[in-house]
Amino acid sequence: MPVVGVLSAEWPNLFSDRLRAFHDGLRETGYVEGRNLAIEYRWAEGQNDRLPALAAELVRRQVTIIVSTSTPAVLAARTATTTIPIVFFIAVDPVQLGLVTSLSRPGGNLTGVVTLNVEVAAKRLELLHELVPTATIVALLVNPTSTALAETTTRELETAARTLGLELHVLHASSEREIDAAFATLVQLRAGALVIGADALFNSRSEQLAALTICYGVPAIYQFREFVSTVLDTYRPLGVYTGRILKGEKPAELPVQQATKVELVINMKTAKALGLSVPLPLVGRADEVIE
Numbered sequence: 001m002p003v004v005g006v007l008s009a010e011w012p013n014l015f016s017d018r019l020r021a022f023h024d025g026l027r028e029t030g031y032v033e034g035r036n037l038a039i040e041y042r043w044a045e046g047q048n049d050r051l052p053a054l055a056a057e058l059v060r061r062q063v064t065i066i067v068s069t070s071t072p073a074v075l076a077a078r079t080a081t082t083t084i085p086i087v088f089f090i091a092v093d094p095v096q097l098g099l100v101t102s103l104s105r106p107g108g109n110l111t112g113v114v115t116l117n118v119e120v121a122a123k124r125l126e127l128l129h130e131l132v133p134t135a136t137i138v139a140l141l142v143n144p145t146s147t148a149l150a151e152t153t154t155r156e157l158e159t160a161a162r163t164l165g166l167e168l169h170v171l172h173a174s175s176e177r178e179i180d181a182a183f184a185t186l187v188q189l190r191a192g193a194l195v196i197g198a199d200a201l202f203n204s205r206s207e208q209l210a211a212l213t214i215c216y217g218v219p220a221i222y223q224f225r226e227f228v229s230t231v232l233d234t235y236r237p238l239g240v241y242t243g244r245i246l247k248g249e250k251p252a253e254l255p256v257q258q259a260t261k262v263e264l265v266i267n268m269k270t271a272k273a274l275g276l277s278v279p280l281p282l283v284g285r286a287d288e289v290i291e
Contacts, residue, residue: 001038002246005058007077008069009044009051009200015069018235022067025239031246044073046175046201048145051076059084065242068112069235070200071149074099078110085251087241088112089234091198091223092152094256103256111251113237115223115259121153121195122160127264128193128221129164130282135192135219137167141182142197144172153197179205183212194220210270219274234259263287 006022008015023033031037040061042054055076058066065085068074074088078099086109094100094114101107103114128138140157142150154170161168169189171182179202186194196202196209206222213220237257245251267290271278283289 001036002064003038003040003061004242004246005040005042005061005063005066006069007042007044007051007055007058007066007073009046009048009073010069010204011045012041012043014204015043018069021235022239022242025236025241026243028236028240029243029247031239031243037246046204048072048143048174048201052079055080065245067238067242069238070146071097072146072200074110074112075148081109083109085245086110086112087238087245087251089115089238091115092149096152097148100256103258105252106254106256107252109251111241111254111256113234113241113257113259115198115234120262121156121197121223123262124221124223125157125160125166125195126164127282128195128219129166131221131276131278132193132219136165137169137189137191138193138195139169139171139186139189139191140195140197141171141173141179141202143174143199143201145174146199146201149198157195174201176205176208179208180212183216183218186218187216191218194218196220196222198223214270214273217274219271219276265290 033039040058040063042058044050044054051073059080065087066077068077068086068088071090071092074086074090077086088110089112095102099110142153144150158168169191171185173179173182202209241254264286265288266278266286268278269290
């Protein structure tokens with residue numbers, strides 16, 4: 001029976017919706033855990049520095065495929081093996097990271113799905129500025145232990161902030177306690193708005209982040225729909241690609257899939273709690289408005 005290793009920076013109880021989507025993808029290709037497939041899970045629980053050791057464990061276990069669900073996870077998996085197929089879900093250009101030769105023909109032992117999180121980071125800042133035009137000081141929250149993602153996002157937003165004439169402060173958080181501290185710093189800086197960077201830690205701490213934005217009265221924009229409503233079914237393709245590789249296809253020949261749709265979701269209930277009046281043009285462009 002083939003064994004799939006899932007390497008995640010998150011907590012298992014907070015990953016359940018995405019895990020179900022992953023299993024749906026596996027079922028599409030005829031694989032069901034416990035029936036004709038075994039899965040070994042390794043959870044870093046928000047500590048990216050644990051990922052290299054967890055990846056090494058999966059390699060020693062001689063799993064058939066490694067599924068990596070974040071940028072730090074795939075970098076750890078790539079370091080651990082050059083032969084075991086790796087299917088990834090990341091937010092940074094995999095060509096830029098050196099993970100694949102090209103999106104159409106990856107050329108090695110890695111393939112997967114890439115979102116548009118970094119590419120639309122500047123747009124998120126622009127939307128936030130449109131929502132709160134009086135906020136000339138804004139903050140960006142990133143996880144410094146996810147170096148590639150944090151550095152890329154920071155560069156994109158620094159450029160966008162200069163274009164918009166905004167003062168940008170970069171705040172770091174790599175734990176639940178540091179997230180709390182970052183918000184306290186944000187208030188000291190008199191930042192009038194906050195951009196939450198893409199990171200597995202922040203995905204897993206969406207409730208904490210939402211509560212803090214309300215507590216401190218800071219308008220915020222996030223990278224995923226789940227912060228304001230439900231989880232997108234973004235992990236199904238991981239399961240499909242995993243199943244196809246188990247059936248004999250090569251990662252080198254499976255094109256990296258790119259997200260092609262970007263949605264704008266506005267939580268009007270939260271906006272009202274923050275005393276914000278959302279401009280009608282912004283409401284008109286929203287794909288969904290949560291009342």
